[in-house]
Amino acid sequence: MSSYNWGDVQLGRVPLRETFAVSESGGDGRGLDLEGQESYPPLTRDQVIARHDGINALIAGQVIAVTFTDKPERNGYYAVKSAGAAYTENLGERVTSDWKVSLDRVGSDAETDLQSRLTGAVRLNDFSLTGERWHAPPIGHYAYYTGGTNPTTMTRTGADGTMTVYRGVASGVSPRWGCPPTSYLTGRAKATTTGSQEVYGTDVPLAATGWALSNGFVNITTSASGSLDVQTYSGGAYHSKVWNVSVAGSGASISSWDGTTLLRNDPEMVILRLVKGLNPGRATLDLTLRRGSRFVEGYLQTGTSATLAAYRATLETNTSAAASGYVTATADDADGNVFVCGSARTFTAHANGGLIKPAATAMDFFIGAVASQPTLNTNPTFETDTSQWTAVNATLTRSNAQSKYGGWSGLLTSTAGSTPRAEHARAAVTPGQGIRASGWLYSPATVGTSLGLNVNWYDASLAYLSTSSNSSTPASGVWTFMDATFTAPANAVWGGLLYAINGTPGAGVLLYGDDIRLRAATPTGDTATDLRNQYLAAMPEAVYGTRR
Template sequence: MTTWGAIRIGRLTLRETTTGEEGLNAQTGERSLKLTGQEASPPLPAAELLARHDSVLGLHGALVQVTFDDKTGLDGYYGVTDASAVLRNEQGEIQTSDWSVSLKRFGGPGEVDIQSRLTGIKRANDFSLSGEAWHAPAIGHYAYSAGAAIPSSMTRATVDGTITVYRGLTSGTNPRWGCAPADYPLGRARLLSMGLERTGTNQQLEASGWELTNGLVRVTPSSSGTLLVEAWGGTTWEAKDWTISDGTPITGWDSATLVRNDYEQTVIRLTREQGPNETGRVVLDIGLRRGSRLVECYLQRSTSATLSAYLTAGEAYTNTASSGYLVASSNDADGNKATCGSARSFTAHANLGISKASVTALDCYLAAVVDGSSAVSGDAATDLRNQYVGALPEQTMAIRR
């Protein structure tokens, strides 16, 4: 019986077939690769087959690393120029997805740099904070170059391994770095729905069956509508429960949508009706960046109300809302301190949280100061606040050396 290898295209793993069709454009000199194959249920569970089918289509336009079990000479970085999949259901007895992916080759290991384009501006804020520009490339990267000025760095332990965070980047920096294709996914931001990692944004998600993580932080919805935010403590996940309120604590969401789904940042959007017999809606965007300890939230409501995000079980804190953040007074049982903040002025919630009256939007971050009073430089509460204010939009490109 033939044992098939696997192809890893970005987040997606598919069965490796015997052929890979390569081409060379005589006018541009660009190399291309076309891959085809079939996934079937059985042996796959039906839900996983459908997820792979949707994920093939979600690859279109993406920069991806591609690695093979058998055809390792084709390993490298590619751009997805076309993707298609044909789904068949044989009266419920067997389902198949015949897929095809067309790729433009940027280069193999050692030929390509990843460039992180850190565009845009830091967050406008009400506290006269300049923030801290920072960046976290993939775990296993090498030869990081951020221009003439050499940034400082720190490391953080994730479930994928140790990630390096570069701090104090100068304005206008677009770092370049090398990375073996097999290492490129390590430390990535990702969204799992019903236990399966999703590719692209055109995915059907369960409103309550998702998990957002970057290996440092994990966010899941509870059965009561709160957000369970967990920090990786090196050996286990350490949790805090946060309540989201639009005047009344939100106990559930009607839908979930992927807004962005890249290795460097993933954002999920939750939506619900504003209230019984009331027109309008409440929307919560939740984002995680690669290498970040912060859960970034943006809560919106059609009409003004008191918008809040706070610990479900309150903790003591010193009121530093005038400086843009709050942090627990003492370490918890895991040795951490809960912290949160906003770029805009707010009222401190009694439970430790952010609250603002008569508004239609609220930005905030939720986090843990890992190791609490003994946190290393870069992980203290004020450092996390500054990283929230200073975070820059990131897009990655593959550039031949």
């Protein structure tokens, strides 16, 4: 609600105060003419300027959602005929923007289909990959229609809520869907500038620092310790990873940017261009973020041939699949996420995790993450106590002698009997559900037997059904990541996560466990190869309104 209890009118992404009359006309078309004033005070000066620039950024022919607080029967989709604003500043006292907008009504959401024209083609790539054509309309859309071939669906949970993503959209199809105008902006891609003020157009000055791109799943901004801070939303928060971008290989990353501008700024897609002077010459980096995407796309260019690179600012153990177009972290990080990056063209994997392209003037890449699923067990890290864990043929104590994350781990000390283990309290599962068991194990000395990270399955009456096992014989004196996905068997209602020393090791054998998690398996659509394929077939989107 605006200041002083005025209502709001929302023109696309531009919020305005509803302090004026509406002029309408009929005939062949239904016109709607609006005018009003934004001022400081009561708004801040930055807010007035942003709204002024947003009005002037409206493009003739553009279809936008329009909503009113006090005139909700006028809510709907409108095509812009003209827009303009007059700016006045009385230094230190008052700033005003007197604006006028002329619109043609397309219709309410009940009578209007929004058509997404997915233009372009699968990126030319060196890996003989066809990619995966996908699309993510706003949160709150309905009646998604692609003709005779239906795509598959998945959901992603982000900062703005749960979004449906359509996968395998047929080539040549322009999906149609409905959406209440009040929901059109939820889950949008957006650019913000200093002070987190959203930017509504492209012809707007941006500071070289203080900007951010976000879509509720990924947030990108500058970093004091690298070139970019790429944050992944999972577990109810954004989690940061710092990346370096360089035109000199690993020798010197770009630590600051000289200029920033927007090339595109729509709810469906934002493109930001960064410029760095090289004295002589320059480097440009275009960052693209799409609605619903789990990755940011980059395109780095220089005027003369150089060694181009995008890589983790600090070493993170990684697995190179450069021959298939991507690199990914070997294990979960402290937040349970796994970075993924790659390119459509041939590259060399960087030791830190990333990619290098020597003797080149351009390099495309993407950076994202396989985001963690909610943890089903309540005490994976032993940071406070050993609650919810029960030792069998062993004792379990909290120890700070070794830890992978934080300052503590769970120390299992065998006593007598077979398979000394620590099992967590049972978590609810569904038969046929993919369940992931992962965690870090540390054996200070050679055990002489394998170690296990397993799941015991139980029925509704808590009767034991079976065990799914993941065993390994890791080296002593190092933390080893163990990770496996199991399928909950028929009749399984509960799953009990455990880490164990297999066999009958005798008394006094030590095993530390940390970050031991039971989770739903990574959904299809969010694995490392899924993200790579979606990057290859990420289609620019334009939205048009059509009468149903």
